[in-house]
Amino acid sequence: MRPTALALLLLAPVLQADGLADLRAVLKSLPARQSVKAVVDCQVWNRTGKGKQPKIVQGQARVGVEGGPGGLKLSWDKAELDRIQAATKAKDDGPQQAMAALPAEKAEAMLDSAKAMLRDLEGAVVQEDRPDVYQGKPARLLVLKLSDNDMDEEGRKHLKSFSHILSVWMGSDGAPLGLQDQMDMKGSFFLISFEAHGRTSRAFARSGDRLVTTHEESMGSGAGAGQNTEEKKVLDLRF
Secondary structure, eight states: OOHHHHHHHHHHHHHHHHHHHHHHHHHHTOOOOSOEEEEEEEEEEEEEOSSSOOEEEEEEEEEEEEEETTEEEEEOOHHHHHHHHHHHHTTOOHHHHHHHTSOHHHHHHHHOHHHHHHHHTTTOEEEEEEEEEETTEEEEEEEEEOOOTTSOHHHHHTEEEEEEEEEEEEOTTSOEEEEEEEEEEEEEETTEEEEEEEEEEEEEEEETTEEEEEEEEEEEEEEETTEEEEEEEEEEEEO
């Protein structure tokens, strides 16, 4: 082996560790102490069942969000609440599901994305760290293998395969520009096979000392016990 190749091989673990350390350092530098106020447009779509007549539900809702030293606040104006209530009375669950697509935990993660991402990075292992392009701009791509720490021991016993990969694009200042989160699993429970797949993409922006999620699109599918499910959710935040 040539000396240069040997040096690169020996340095590879250090280079990989630096990418993750750099990302964590930038996220920790965004404490999200300043106040922020925005509106989130939520769209949902899901399909359940098999055959030619699956159940399809879709809807949208608009939520006001505020975050700051005093905590988190979610709000819906009266016209929006009246619209959602009327749809529910008409047996249309779509708007109600869209309203539920932004619980407090999700709203907090959108307004303080640095804190949320730091939690996701616990136990992460670097697979790639290389130059790339994000939405036409030069970026640094960090591909990470995430752990299954969120799953209890009983759940792990039923898995045949599990993969959770997070790809993060970082700008010249090291702050995340966007990410893609892909999770796939297969398993069985009492001789019933199941599988689930999910993909989420997010775009970020800076707002004062905050990293904010401005767009999130998630898609998921699952199969098991003779049932198939598909779902899609889009959240758009604007100031």
